[in-house]
Amino acid sequence: MANLKQIAAELSLSVTTVSRALKDGPEVQPSTIARVKEAAKRVGYLPNHYGRALKTGRTQTLTAVLPMETRDHLSDLLKLPLIEGMTLAARQAGYSLSIYSTTPDDDPVESVQRQLQARSADGLIITRLVSADPRVRLLLDQRMPFVAFGRTDLDIAYPYVDVDNEQIAYEATRRLMDKGCRRIALQLLVPEDQASAMRLSGYGRAMAEAGIPIDQSLIGHGMFTMESSAGWFDRLLASSDPPTGLACANELGLLGALHALGKRGLTAGRDVHIVTRDSTRLARFLPARIGVHSVDMAGVGRKLIEVLESRIINPLGPVETVLVQGRFEPAE
Amino acid sequence: MANLKQIAAELSLSVTTVSRALKDGPEVQPSTIARVKEAAKRVGYLPNHYGRALKTGRTQTLTAVLPMETRDHLSDLLKLPLIEGMTLAARQAGYSLSIYSTTPDDDPVESVQRQLQARSADGLIITRLVSADPRVRLLLDQRMPFVAFGRTDLDIAYPYVDVDNEQIAYEATRRLMDKGCRRIALQLLVPEDQASAMRLSGYGRAMAEAGIPIDQSLIGHGMFTMESSAGWFDRLLASSDPPTGLACANELGLLGALHALGKRGLTAGRDVHIVTRDSTRLARFLPARIGVHSVDMAGVGRKLIEVLESRIINPLGPVETVLVQGRFEPAE
DNA sequence: TTTTGCAATCGTAACGTTACGATTGCATCT
DNA sequence: AGATGCAATCGTAACGTTACGATTGCAAAA
Structure with a gap:
């Protein structure tokens, strides 16, 4: 591997000047800069990451x-x-x-x-x-x-970057309300999870704005698998006052809910309106009409x-x- | 950050000895090794990656x-x-x-x-x-x-590591034959792709062993999306001599095929036997009985x-x- | 007593880079 | 002519590590 020393030797310059020339140091004559750069290119010089890191303390x-x-x-x-x-x-x-x-x-x-x-x-x-x-x-x-x-x-x-789960859940709930839903079920993951808490808060905000009291029985936790989602939603559908809207936590939650619907001969988008997260590909393909909130990860x-x-x-x-x-x- | 020099100074040793002691060099007295290691631990010494890389030429x-x-x-x-x-x-x-x-x-x-x-x-x-x-x-x-x-x-x-796609496709085809299938459809991605070529070869081997001639119309390329898979399989089902077995390329291919089946009121596992790749989670959940080849990635x-x-x-x-x-x- | 051998340790240089403070040469000013 | 200023370049040291070849001290052998 070519290094500064070699280039310096070849051009009869010092290592210092070569180093400076390569970063366009103002102390170096333009013509020298050009010569150095040409030579560096010719021998395929690339700065050694480790030498630089050791000296500067910055590792890139x-x-x-x-x-x-x-x-x-x-x-x-x-x-x-x-x-x-x-x-x-x-x-x-x-x-x-x-x-x-x-x-x-x-x-x-x-x-x-x-x-x-x-x-x-x-x-x-x-x-x-x-x-x-x-x-x-x-x-x-x-x-x-x-x-x-x-x-x-x-x-x-x-400093942080986060997905605005509160707003997404708020919008999801509002979309379902626009479809006429008032009994809206919400899927969450672990309650301690900050994202779940935010989703719940956004849901609560939309419900409060619409003046609909929150029914705790419509809020499902632990929607990690298709099985848990299917079982939970099946029980909801079996209840005396079943939900007419559902905000799914993710793709698995969606598939589970669709399964529960199918079992009862119900149709998504007609009997129950559904909005989900991050399943654009699946939602586009499914016969059911499903709204999707996607995040550009x-x-x-x-x-x-x-x-x-x-x-x-x-x-x-x-x-x-x-x-x-x-x-x-x-x-x- | 602690470095060798500091430890050396503290123990009145040379940097060399400390360096050697830390890697249990045979030239260093056991008691010295112990002292050095104790000191290193106490000051939280961790070797500097970049110094070492520069010296040894190995970057880890x-x-x-x-x-x-x-x-x-x-x-x-x-x-x-x-x-x-x-x-x-x-x-x-x-x-x-x-x-x-x-x-x-x-x-x-x-x-x-x-x-x-x-x-x-x-x-x-x-x-x-x-x-x-x-x-x-x-x-x-x-x-x-x-x-x-x-x-x-x-x-x-x-040196390489590869998934034995030939064998997997062979086994998939054999499984379908065991279910009584003779007209077996195969999903592939791009034909130039080495994995697809291998799958085709495994399929061919199984078919040859069973003495079944290969019908090119049963081999589908470009199964990247649910849409393409659904369209392709729908056409096959509409043909005069439809397939009774299907080896899917992936999860999307599977979903597409199931969609095509559902549209015609056919049932996977009864009308058409299906084997797929890497969709364990989905296959376990679906009502249809589907065999899955999974690879531990x-x-x-x-x-x-x-x-x-x-x-x-x-x-x-x-x-x-x-x-x-x-x-x-x-x-x- | 001198030599030999060995264990334990040390000093120095080097990896490739950059920062800092010289040094050189030359034109301009007094 | 001598001083000054400046542009261009140089030499050296340092970052933290390891490899190599010393050097030291001491006991055992000659």
Whole structure:
């Protein structure tokens, strides 16, 4: 591999001048800059990442700490575009992206601490924030640039990108109301989950605006599988006052609900109106008319990198926070 | 951050001795080793990745070059566990994994060349091999350790891990025959694709063994979307001699075919027997009885790292190749 | 007593880069 | 002529690590 020393020797210049010439240093004569660049190109010079990192202390690497999917593969379809968006944006900004997968056995705080100590990344992306997430304080204290995908209930300012689940659930509920629904069922994942809490809040806001009291029996938790969704919705349909609208949590929840409907000879879009999340492909194909809220996850990935980069460049600048909106594709 | 120099100063030792002690060098007195390790632990010493990389020339980083999904997100469900398997295995082997996403605009050869020149990885994982893939020769020539996910038609030995699509298609066809099917339809993706060619070959082998001539009209190409699959299968069902068995290419192909069946009031598992790929979750839930061939993609990821690591450790050793088998879960 | 051998440790250089503070040569000003 | 200023370039040190070849001290052998 060609290095600065070789180029310097070839042109009878010092390593210093070559180094400066390659970054258009004002101290170097334009004609010398041209000669150096020509030589660099000719010998295929590429700066050595490690030499530079050692000297400057900046590694041009970002690390994303991502929990593995274990219980189910719910967020798979969302996580891959997220990764792709991040890697591409990172690359364009001159960084490489390293993925650090964590298993449920890994302590999230320890995983972050390890990254911190190794100091091998210029910035960190953390996901799946829990309530009062200790990692936020840790990273702020250590002055490690980071960005979170998701929010937590801390009253410290920190940079994050999140999906506006509150607004999406609000809109979903409103759409169903527009179809004439008043008894609207809502699928949630774990109640402790911040995203679920937001969805519930958006649902509540829409219901309150419409003056409809909330019936707790219409709110289903743990909609991770088609089975749980199907069983839950089947019970609702069997009740004396069944729902006429449904906001699904995800693709599996949708498939489960459709199954329950089919079993009873009911039709989605006629007997029960349905709005779901992130299942555009499926919803477009199904005979049933289903509204879909989709989120551009590659865009979220790009935003994460954008916010993180500005954090790295200006660690004392204003704390950026981004709320990504969903896009609604109506049933018809 | 603590470094060797600090530990050395604290214990009145030389940097050399500390460095050696930390890797249990035989030249260092056991009691000194103990003292050094204690001090290292106390001050939270972690070796600086970049200093070490610069000195040794080994970066402890692997890079996976992965094409982004653009046309569709078919392999999403497969690619995420692949990434997770790779990152985890890499981490356990003491490497970190960097993801290099490529867009269709990126020239695959140039992407590899860039990685080569930067020399910032100890090894490369390449995927989506094309016929006579030029990257294989390039990497072999440059003596860059690599492993391919997938095979190509070169008569050079190179390390790869691949799914045994030939065998899977063979078994799928046999399963359908066991159900009594003789007219068996086969879904493929692009014909040029090596995986599709393998599937076709396995199908052909099973048919030949059973003495059934191959009817080209039963072989469908371009099964990327539910729409194409539904249309294709609908036409087959409308023909004078419709198929009684179907081997689907993937989940979308399956959903499309089920749609076509439903439209005609036919039932999967009775009128037409179906075997599909990688849709365990869906197949388990559907009322129709459908056999599924699933492949452990996280396992493929681990294997890739394993083969790559042995390549790095012993570049002149025997070229390892791995064929990963599918696991069949019968309809009932 | 000198030599040999060995265990334990040390000093220095190097990996490739960049930052800092010289140094050189030359034109311009006094 | 000497001083000043400036543009262009250079030399050295340093980032943290490891490899190599010393060097030290001490016990055992000659």
